[in-house]
Amino acid sequence: MWLSSVLVPLLRLYLCGVKVLFYQMFNRSFTLPVLPKQNGRVAIVTGGTRGMGFETARHLASLGMHVIIAGNEREEGTEAVRKIHEEGGKGKAEFVFVDLTSLKSVRQFAQTFRDRGLPLHVLVNNAGTMLVPERQTEDGFEFHFCLNYLGHFLLTNLLLDVLKKSGKQGCCSRIINMSSATHYAGVIDMEDLNRRICYSSHGAYSQSKLALVLFTYFLQEQLTAGGFAVTVNAVDPGMVDTALYNNLWSLAQALKKPVAKTLFRTPAEGASISIYAAAAAEMEGVGGCYLYNGVKTQSSDLSYDSELQVKLWKKSCELVGLQKA
Template sequence: MWLLKVLVPLVRLYLCGMKVLLYQLFNRSFPLPVLPKQNGRVAIVTGGTRGMGLETARHLASLGMHVIIAGNETEEGAAAVRKIHEDGCEGKVEFIFVDLTSLKSVQQFAQTFRARGLPLHVLVNNAGTMLVPERQTVDGFEFHFCLNYLSHFLLTNLLLDILKRSGRRGCCSRIVNMSSATHYAGVMDMEDLNRRMCYSSHGAYSQSKLGLVLFTYYLQEQLTAGGFPVTVNAVDPGMVDTALYDNLWTLAQMLKKPVAKTLFRTPAEGASTAVYTAAASEMEGVGGCYLYNGQKTQSSDLSYDSELQAELWKKSCELVGLQEA
């Protein structure tokens, strides 16, 4: 039984990966259209020091946005800011520290941002980790669950009032959650969200990405019901050649290298759908969607389960110490 619980999520995840690779073999990456200038708008991009996060921050800054890169590597953050400035971007770029494996750090980041008195028009929940060995965060949460999902859930809720105030009809604030095709393989075990009964890094990763989609749909329903000028969407970047794959098994790493050169997207290509969702005129007022390769796509059947969405929201509020709205 234990072996089955480990093997099933592994097989399901790699089958998802094969499906994505086949798609990428026969379909070119989404080309970004010309996007409108974003002068005067403020964005936060988590995990913006490298990979897709850096490319997202770079592109938003090139449109004139004031971009705040949120990450846990101060030197890497300073280097990312310099790199974007050297590209001659029109917007302001800065780095603020946050450790998404610590709820206290997330709260401190939110307090730091609030103290600046800035508006917030775009929040890109991009940071993530994949297939790390079993470990717990300082708060006792499973690593993938906390970093990929729970901390972004908390951050979004702590900044939600600013997003609501910053948006207006015809010019909504936007939340972009970086999910993954692996969410199709995800199972949300509400009795064991920390995967302590039977750990599988593949299952934990898939669960965290499914959590982001469930969160996206539930939050959009709340925002729509309240008439707030904020939209939230989940995006799937495809398979992208980034450091996320550093935790693959040795054999998988060997197989990945030649495949990545021909079939994986570049970080800039992987970021394109997130940038499009954050800034395109076509996405104005559009929320509650799952986008892949620039197109609205059906997410997993499980992700549309409204009871599961509500249950996860309630449980997440309990875990991070928020009063349920």
């Protein structure tokens, strides 16, 4: 049991990491094209107080967007807004508190936003965590599963009507889900999504990132069938030098430091994929993609399993208290 539930997910995740590093060793980071101005458009970026989330929020604001940084660190949020406004762009930035590990907090955030009567043109589901020790949220969910996936699943669904109303043919609203190459190592156990039988932080993280890709494809299919002007894409930033790696075990942490300086992407480079998906003219009307280094890429075979997509959607609706329809 231990071998299959703990050691195998660890080895599969680190193998994914090695493959990504080899790619980044021989390939330059994606360079953003000139992006059209986004004046009057509104964006929400979760986890936008630092790292890739901050770089995404900063860049979208520089294009003229009104960017709402959604996070759970108030001081960091205030500082992020100050930095963005200091740059003197035409956009606007503000911080609004949300704890994605609390379904109550997610509902409060969504309701507060809806009450303001603002449109919503871009939702970047960026916030995430990696390899934290076993812990549960206040609602009893495994931490990776809730923060990386389930909180974003609920947030997206609660704001979906606003996104639908804000999008128009030729000017779609856009949803961007931050996945990772580790989704290739992920498996979904519908009977143990909270991984209580035998916990593995590596398996939990990979599962959460695979869930985001499954969610992306299923939601895009439903939006297309309904004729709504909303697109959904999953993005993979590669290996980026952020605080996400702070929970690596000691040996991996020691090996990571010298490697990160030469092979890891910077937060700005990692954020370029989210920014591209959120604002590029080439992405207008394009959804259901897995984007890596600026290119539509084949995700894992499991992520295209339509039956699994449906099962995960229905189970997720049940877990967060949404009607399956």
